[in-house]
Amino acid sequence: MLEVSGVATGYLGENVISGIDFTVGGGEVVAIIGSNGAGKTTLFRAVCGLLRPTAGTVRFEGEPIHGWPTHRISRAGLAFVPAERHLFAYMSVKENLALGAYPRRPRPVDLDLVVELFPRLGERFAQRAGTMSGGEQQMLAVGRALMSRPRLLMLDEPTTGLAPNLADAAYRALATLRQSGLTLLVAEQQVPLVLRLADRGYVLENGRIQMEGSAKELEQDPDVRRAYLGVT
Amino acid sequence: MLLDGTALGLQFGLLGVGLTLVYGLGGILNLAYGQMAVMGAMVVTLTMRAGLPAGWAVAVGLLTVGALGLLLDATIMRPVYRQQGEHRVLLSLLLTLGVGIVIDGLLMWRYPIGSLGLDIGGAAVEIFGVRMRTGTLLASVISVTTGGLMLAFLRMSTLGKAIRSVIQDEEGSRLVGINPAAVRRLIFILSGILAGLVAVTRSMTSPVGVNAGIDFTILALIVAVVGGLGSISGAFVAGILLGMVSTVSAFYIGQYITTIVLLAAAAATILLRPTGLLGRNT
Incomplete structure (x- = not known):
């Protein structure tokens, strides 16, 4: 591959x-x-x-x-999750995930999969990425990468x-x-x-x-x- | 007076947004911004003189400044994008300052006493029991509509989110599949159109002269600084606030002093809240 x-x-x-x-x-x-x-x-x-x-x-x-x-x-x-994560700090968890699917619109199935993998993200959809803990940011970075399938x-x-x-x-x-x-x-x-x-x-x-x-x-x-x- | 202030403030807000969007691209300050606005106004004037109706003339004017933004992005900004950090900021300042001076020079050479005044009719209309000039009213309606559309576009549409993502974290945006070069192009076009639009709405209440470029740039800088450079919603809030301040001080103290009052507002913001009214919030 x-x-x-x-x-x-x-x-x-x-x-x-x-x-x-x-x-x-x-x-x-x-x-x-x-x-x-x-x-x-x-x-x-x-x-x-x-x-x-x-x-x-x-x-x-x-x-x-x-x-x-x-x-x-x-x-x-080919998706890459860097160590510094490079999240969009001033956007919500949901917006970060949605942009992960760019240029397509985010598919609900994919969102569901990410939330299933990281239930924590589902509880924090509206929270700003920059205000989350390190562990949550790492989850979000992986989740965002997964949104592009x-x-x-x-x-x-x-x-x-x-x-x-x-x-x-x-x-x-x-x-x-x-x-x-x-x-x-x-x-x-x-x-x-x-x-x-x-x-x-x-x-x-x-x-x-x-x-x-x-x-x-x-x-x-x-x-x-x-x-x-x-x-x- | 309060309505006048809001009307002016909305235009200030749009002016600031156009500058702050470009600033979001790693600290690029477009010092030719005001001259772009004036050039838009002059194109409208010339097109109208050629016999086109005002609406069409405005469309031609806005498209021209949009194209000018595109041209800047494709030519003179290229070396700027290759730089990072302070170098990017400095190079952008020098190059755009040069562009501004060139546009200024060309306009003053070709049209030494030219100015755009869109006469919408000075007749007063009553709104909520307050008398307002038609020009002011139309300028406000255009500004509110454009501002609302801009905010909705940036907050809700996928493309708008892509623009904000490049401003917040360019590397992150590349990783999710966004082409930053395309976004930069779009931002420069948008910024040019906004500058042109503000020059047009300003001309509905008072004439915009060929030499007004530097005033527009300074005004946009003040609004963007008070709102927090790089902050879109901040620029709107700051614009409305400063529009009020400007109208009030022009009424009670005098027109000549308003620029000083506005600069003082910017200085106070830098001292008290260096990140601007709303902080960093694209």
């Missing part, structure tokens, strides 16, 4: 990531793990067009999308700023989405959480992919255990 090959990009002419190859198959959940500054966010921004790759190709469902503007990639069915959902550190119990809840919601057949690509520092959800994963370090494998393999790898799972 997503094929990234040889991608390099960065800021101010300096490559932050380079030689990135990875794939995501339909229905798969793939994790990109790595510490702060490893280049996870840069990689995701390059995939969804917020940052133009300086080298390499990105194919989504066979089509080369590198060089497309973000709105076109989003309309093609994406075929691939990319999440950058969905647990940023969330208390441990909320982080668990976030991953339970992602597990529900996975069961519904949605393809997920998740960047995460909280490695135990994401490996429990993922089928496969890639380890990103210093802007390069250092390792790849099934979630089980990564969980048992001594280097990964030492670096990310707090096992010595």
